[in-house]
Amino acid sequence: MDSSNLPAPPGGTWPTLDPGWVWLVGAGPGDPGLMTLHGLNALRQADVIVYDALVEPAILDWARPDADRIYAGKRGGKPSAKQRDISLHLVELAQAGRRVLRLKGGDPFVFGRGGEEAQTLVQHGVPIRIVPGISAGIGGLAYAGIPVTHRDINQSVTFLTGHDQTGATPTSVNWAAVSEGAQVIVMYMAMKHLAGITAALIDAGRAPDEPVAIVTRATLPDQRVLETTLAHAVDDAAAAAVDPPAIVCVGRSVLMRQVLDWTGMMAGEPVRNPDPLGRGRPAEQA
Ligand SMILES: C[S@@+](CC[C@H](N)C(=O)[O-])C[C@H]1O[C@@H](n2cnc3c(N)ncnc32)[C@H](O)[C@@H]1O
Numbered sequence: 001m002d003s004s005n006l007p008a009p010p011g012g013t014w015p016t017l018d019p020g021w022v023w024l025v026g027a028g029p030g031d032p033g034l035m036t037l038h039g040l041n042a043l044r045q046a047d048v049i050v051y052d053a054l055v056e057p058a059i060l061d062w063a064r065p066d067a068d069r070i071y072a073g074k075r076g077g078k079p080s081a082k083q084r085d086i087s088l089h090l091v092e093l094a095q096a097g098r099r100v101l102r103l104k105g106g107d108p109f110v111f112g113r114g115g116e117e118a119q120t121l122v123q124h125g126v127p128i129r130i131v132p133g134i135s136a137g138i139g140g141l142a143y144a145g146i147p148v149t150h151r152d153i154n155q156s157v158t159f160l161t162g163h164d165q166t167g168a169t170p171t172s173v174n175w176a177a178v179s180e181g182a183q184v185i186v187m188y189m190a191m192k193h194l195a196g197i198t199a200a201l202i203d204a205g206r207a208p209d210e211p212v213a214i215v216t217r218a219t220l221p222d223q224r225v226l227e228t229t230l231a232h233a234v235d236d237a238a239a240a241a242v243d244p245p246a247i248v249c250v251g252r253s254v255l256m257r258q259v260l261d262w263t264g265m266m267a268g269e270p271v272r273n274p275d276p277l278g279r280g281r282p283a284e285q286a
Contacts, residue, residue, distance in 0.1 A: 006041055014038075015129065017045040022090050022100040022121050024114050026107040026133015027055045029140045031219035035059060038131045039103075046101035048093055050086070052112075054105030054245060056220065063101075083113060087120035094126040107135040111161045111188045137186040140218025140247045144225045145260035152277050153252045154183035162190030162197060162248075169193040169200075179204030184251030191244045195234045201250065202230055211254035216246040223263065227254060252277070 006014055015038070017023055023042045028034035043049070043062045051060065053073030060069055072086045093100045108114030108130065121128050137159055138148050148157050158178060161170060178185065179201050190197055191214075202208050208231035216224045228236040230250065258273040265271065 005044055006037060009037070014041040017042055017099045017101070017129075019097045019099055020094050021127050021129065022094050022102055023129045023131060024102045024104065024108045024118055025131040026112075026114075026135075027051075027059050027103050027105055028134040029106050029136040029143075029219045030054075030056045030217065031143070032056055032059045032062075034134045034139055034219060036131060036133065039133065042101050042131060043103075046099050048098045049101045049103055050090060050093070051103040052105050055103050059103070083116065087117045090117060090121060091124045091126055094121070095124075104133070105136070106139075107133045110135040110137070110159070136218055136245070136247050137188060140215050141186065141213075141249055141253075143219040143223060143263060144213060144215045144249075145257040145262055145264070146213055146215075146249055146253050147256055147260065148184065148186065148249075148253065150253060150256060152279065153256075156182070157184045157186060158182035160185060160187045160190070162187050162193050167192075169196050175200040176204040179206045182251075184249065184253050187248040187250070189244070190248045191237070191242065191246050194237060194248070198230050198233050206230055206250070210250060211252060213249045213254040213257065214242055214246050215249070216242055216244070218245075218247055225257070225261075227257065 008014070025039045025042050026036070027039065040062060043059070044064065046063065046067055048068040048070065049060065049063055050070045050072050063069065090100060090102055102117060104112045104114055106112060109132070114130070118128055118130065141148050160173060160178070163169060187197065208229065210230045212228050212230055212233045214226040214228070214233065214237055224242070226236060226240050226242055255276040258276040259271055261269065
């Protein structure tokens with residue numbers, strides 16, 4: 001049965017969310033339009049939706065009116081017992097024959113514990129489907145006018161989380177290696193330990209004046225972007241009263257905002273610098 005009411009995809013039908021299944025779906029970084037069609041198809045069928053704190057509430061309006069909506073928000077660094085409860089609750093719901101949608105912000109497998117939840121489900125014999133989403137570290141930066149890769153800037157990008165399971169700065173991150181090898185660094189959940197992280201990067205050799213952007217509430221109408229440098233990021237963020245959720249981008253990609261701040265342009269702001277990398281020739285010329 002295709003109860004999604006979506007136009008059929010070319011050459012096929014939308015998958016059916018059957019009773020006893022759990023679909024782990026990425027809701028994207030905020031703007032509801034960034035959800036995938038598979039995600040919408042899931043929302044139209046689920047009879048129970050277990051959703052996270054960073055799922056934009058408007059997205060739930062697309063769910064069936066009679067669907068149960070269960071909030072499973074958790075803050076980073078809290079004890080893992082709660083994660084276990086969430087995972088086991090998903091198992092129980094599936095075993096009760098519900099059509100379960102586990103809706104997570106961004107992409108479920110990017111710093112979202114989707115892998116842990118999916119593994120628990122599989123270990124309990126619950127069939128799953130994974131629906132990727134647009135991660136905040138890519139889509140959120142795009143809304144800030146920052147291309148996560150650019151041929152003249154980087155051939156690689158490093159994604160980091162600013163804290164580990166205990167809430168501390170991740171000790172497994174080799175800051176010296178990151179400093180030396182990462183052309184552009186995109187950090188999730190980095191605000192709490194921003195002082196330690198920026199200091200570690202500078203100590204390991206990163207230039208104190210390297211551009212940094214802090215994008216809060218990315219893709220949403222109240223998105224804010226703070227442009228700063230590694231050395232000034234902490235003070236500037238405090239002065240601007242920057243509040244999570246935030247993505248922190250370190251690298252020359254941030255300069256591209258001077259020409260690609262498309263949300264600013266839509267609001268009538270002028271292009272600050274059409275050639276922020278100082279190439280001296282049009283972008284279309286290699
Ligand atoms: C638990 S992680 C989840 C990441 C998510 N799975 C993803 O792929 O985007 C939560 C962190 O993602 C980042 N984040 C998620 N949505 C965001 C948004 N709209 N604006 C800025 N940062 C966001 C923040 O760093 C936040 O602390």
